[in-house]
Amino acid sequence: MKRYELAVIPGDGIGKEVVPSAVKVLQTAATLHGGIQLETTEFPWGCDYYIKHGKMMSDDGLERLKNFDAIFLGAVGDPNKVPDHISLWGLLIHIRREFEQTINIRPAKLFKGLTSPLVDPGAFNFLVVRENSEGEYSESGGRIHKETDEIAIQNAIFTRKATERVMDYAFKQAVLRKGHVTSATKSNGIVHSMPFWDEVFNDVSKRYTGVRTSSVHIDALAAFFVTKPSDFDVIVASNLFGDILTDIGGAIMGSIGIAPAGNININGKYPSMFEPVHGSAPDIYGKGIANPIGQIWTASLMLDHLGEIALAREVLRAMEEVTDAGIKTRDIGGNATTDEVTNKICLQLQNNIG
Known part of the structure; x- marks a missing residue:
């Protein structure tokens, strides 16, 4: 036993x-x-x-x-x-x-007996794999000056080690599921960390030739979670992006509860x-x-x-x-x-x- x-x-x-x-x-x-x-x-x-x-x-x-x-x-x-x-x-x-x-994992699916707020949700069943140790939630930054001159600085830290680790985990999950990984990015607006994220995603994907991949900007991806959630299998995301997407996942199931x-x-x-x-x-x-x-x-x-x-x-x-x-x-x-x-x-x- x-x-x-x-x-x-x-x-x-x-x-x-x-x-x-x-x-x-x-x-x-x-x-x-x-x-x-x-x-x-x-x-x-x-x-x-x-x-x-x-x-x-x-x-x-x-x-x-x-x-x-x-x-x-x-x-x-x-x-x-x-x-x-x-x-x-x-x-x-x-x-x-x-x-x-x-690494943080959060599944979402069309749950039997629950009514999704979406008119036509489809039989969605996906897993968000979120980097859980750095990214936008890194404890790097601070505040200086006071009142009208006050400045708040929050640094997003992305290391190759952590980024590869979360992506590798996501690909391994996809192998066990439907064989598709979507990367949440924003490389058209965040000019340093997100192009780096894209490059690492491309590198890791070469190890998993049997897994389909896509890369979608976070704003469009959030919209697609609402309009066509059944298109997704495994989504890999940074700390902040994963946090936001998983709340949407809970909402389209009918309750974050x-x-x-x-x-x-x-x-x-x-x-x-x-x-x-x-x-x-x-x-x-x-x-x-x-x-x-x-x-x-x-x-x-x-x-x-x-x-x-x-x-x-x-x-x-x-x-x-x-x-x-x-x-x-x-x-x-x-x-x-x-x-x-x-x-x-x-x-x-x-x-x-x-």
Whole structure:
């Protein structure tokens, strides 16, 4: 029997509700599978922890996390308690950077039972592979002078190593999917980093002669996500461009609340971390109406990363069968509670696997 040790961080707001739901689904799936065992260890880090201790996680937090097989994160942030730049950089980004989680993956698909806001979305199913460590979100720059003479400088850093790494990962994913990689660029307007991005994309593509490629400017690509999303398979993008595109991906699915994400460490030194795209939504925390689909799909993504591909597909299948049956929370057109959706998914897994 395979045994996986998972670090669980519910975090803030509805993370405290949907993470237990997803863990319940994970444990149900593992029990029905019979060949794996999931051991979970929960950590109480987040904004409430910050209020008590003046920090988002314990000083030895990274040391405690580094030997787990994966990190399962809920949501981070509660601006009424802690400024967003403190909560985000003190936990989520801190783990991403220190654990060299250099690639972010976010799938989007036409989900059964959900109504896309697009009139004719087609059966889209794509994966955005986002560079997660540098680019436009690099910590290079600063502010000088004051008032009318004040200047803010933000430098976008692109290294060949990181750019090749994310593109290589995207091509490998395309080999497993439909064999098409689209590069998000803006080389007609950003005259240094984006032509460099294009050159590296061309170099990497030569290693994968069986994969079709295209390069599309980000403004047009954002429009194509709305007008013809089914044309895409794998999209590789810089930190900022990937961030924007994946929110569009969530929107055309019908709700950003169902979108999953993975922060991937590819050198094997540290665990990868999995989190839903949605925020902590503190305004609805405690009402029992939070949508658990994003966190449960994130659990499926984590299983896939751990090599439990068949079980990951069973979890995704059960989720879609439940939403297709009309059992949905109110944010996606239903009236079910968090627990009702979770329990139905567990029951569906039992029907499918058991």
